[in-house]
């Protein structure tokens with residue numbers, strides 16, 4: 001990993017369609033690839049609500065194409081469901097391609113099926129980070145067409161998946177074979193998003209843009225995309241959450257998500273995405289995007305001495321300002337995030353303590369999370385640190401306490417307490 005750091009590296013190893021109505025490219029894709037047996041993985045709620053129907057209708061209208069629908073997608077997909085249900089169904093059907101229509105969990109389920117492919121193995125056999133992401137597996141993996149119905153995870157343009165093992169821990173397989181071969185980012189699918197989901201997923205995109213921009217692996221290529229993503233977020237996030245059926249705002253959030261996703265594949269995330277992992281598990285079970293928003297002010301505060309100039313540029317991009325170095329104060333960026341969190345009712349306006357946090361055993365529980373331990377191991381070392389500021393275990397403890405304090409500041413500012 002460290003070997004690559006000195007080089008400008010990029011490459012878009014997939015075909016992407018983005019824009020209103022681009023789902024109509026589906027027949028062209030299937031015809032080009034010669035895929036006739038489609039395993040359609042869909043979120044059960046969206047399937048019931050009829051959101052998937054336009055995709056099914058398109059597939060049914062293509063002569064010679066046979067579709068098998070799989071809807072047992074869990075909110076945090078477990079390896080056991082993928083191993084025992086999705087993979088056997090895919091193999092029995094003889095599918096040639098996976099089409100994932102939904103949010104992050106749907107795409108993660110598809111990625112779990114894809115990575116196992118025809119190996120005869122199980123999901124967790126391929127979750128190891130020891131196997132290089134660009135070294136092909138000895139077995140055939142399945143291609144994916146990703147059709148996101150939220151503008152948040154960026155999973156459609158990433159080679160990572162998040163899958164729970166038998167202990168309920170989130171594991172992150174990462175391999176080029178699970179980067180969707182096609183991403184169809186049609187903002188028309190965002191139109192029906194409920195307010196809390198539109199809010200949380202959009203804040204996830206903001207966090208990806210900001211963390212990739214300030215990550216030390218960022219390069220000229222990723223910085224272009226991260227900054228553009230921040231501009232689009234600034235222009236559209238409130239309007240989009242207010243009404244995701246607004247074509248202009250939906251298109252901008254869709255692109256913001258896509259651009260931040262490009263950066264994610266190279267520059268990766270920061271401490272926010274480390275701390276948010278335990279926040280989606282016991283005792284919190286907080287939606288990922290809500291956790292991202294709650295953690296962000298504390299992370300910005302902590303990182304400032306390492307990347308003040310980038311925060312100035314990020315703030316200018318978000319707010320269409322042109323503040324000079326002497327005019328910029330990082331508090332402006334922190335306040336911008338807090339005000340956004342308030343407007344978007346991030347974390348249901350509850351404080352961290354109301355979600356179940358305390359400075360004692362819950363803090364210890366968070367610190368013992370495998371992703372937090374991994375984050376500490378990698379990023380407390382000067383040479384390997386990917387964050388703007390070296391972050392030790394003690395720093396993480398302090399950061400998490402500051403998250404709690406900021407959540408109270410936010411609640412107070414919202415005049416709720």
Ligand SMILES: [Fe+2]
Nearest residue numbers: 153204208288
């Ligand atoms: Fe995220």
